[in-house]
Amino acid sequence: MKSVVISLARMTERRSLIARQFEAMGLGFDFLDAVDASQNEHIRLSRYDEGAAMARYGAPLTAAEIGCFASHYSAWQLCIERDESLAIFEDDVLLGSRFPQVLALAASRIDQHRLIRLFGKHNRRTRHLETLSAGYTLVRFQQGPIGTQSYCVSPDGARALLSKATLWNEPVDHYLDRFWLHRVASKAIVPYELEEMSRDILVGAIGARSHRRTGMAKFRRELSRQTDVMARLIYNIRHWPH
Template structure:
């Protein structure tokens, strides 16, 4: 089981914190250098489609969000090249005490559930069990988006499908990964979660949520597109 931690090479403090956490948990891992969006012409930046994002969402993605997407994309490529499932963590992940044991159990089922999220949803969601792991944990799915890419297991097949559906980058990677109508990959989760986002300052921030200079017709289009995706989500349950 190979574990990769996405982290900017210059994020010395975050790397030190993750090294400490994973060492204490007796987990072998490798740092994967995240795409640095502060560098002009960073990998995959040419795939951004700000005009589509603005039309559908009312905002454009930050370079850091595109860089985050690119970082995951490059690890999907690595997963396909290795032709074996991998575990991907971000460097702000906090681990539960049973992280290692439950990760080991969940990893055994990656051929059945090709994309398994390890982190918790932002808000409480109704959870449906698909496979019991222990008396307390199960793999299942939520009825609504759970956001975040703090930690997950991915198979080569799921990685390949994500790659093929990423010709354009129009939304944050965590939103994209939970839209099976785009890539035919269903998101599963382990519950209760075994990792979560640490309470540290985000390198992305919330600026993209600010919608400026949006006219009435664009607001209507944004709402119509939102309902369209709700309908697609219903069809792909």
């Protein structure tokens, strides 16, 4: 399974750091140039619909969020073009000493499971799927863990993700978590052997939103959230544990 690292071409220090980590572990990879919102590259590639974002998310996406979605969208397209599974990374990760073992385990199972996450930002309830070697476990999330720092995807999984991503109305990690929409279950190998760098020290990080939703925006977001809760519950009941 090939690895690609999504990274802005101008972020040379970040590229050097991630390259050194892969090299130290004897892992090969290719850079996939991220869509650079600072250069308005996201505009020509975007499938973003601001009206839909306001209706669903209660706020417009930032240029950086649109660029991030476009970058992962490009990675899914690459997976299909190459007709091979890919391990996809963002360049703000730190690899643990046993990460190569986890990557090998994911590579041996990705065709069956279509999407295997190697990191998630939040702890969520999971269902045990398989006991793996070296103390690792394959699990399925009942609720997506948020984050696109690292995951593996098969061509079949990439096609499913692309099929429902014709219109972008939320950040890409939120979209990845909506498995009831694109039918790609959210699975992971735990414990993680990868962590996210501190956002405070990263130049070019998307960062947090500068304002809270109020009024109608807050209502729209809460309505979408509750709709998701029901859709997720129904999907989990119908498709659990596969």
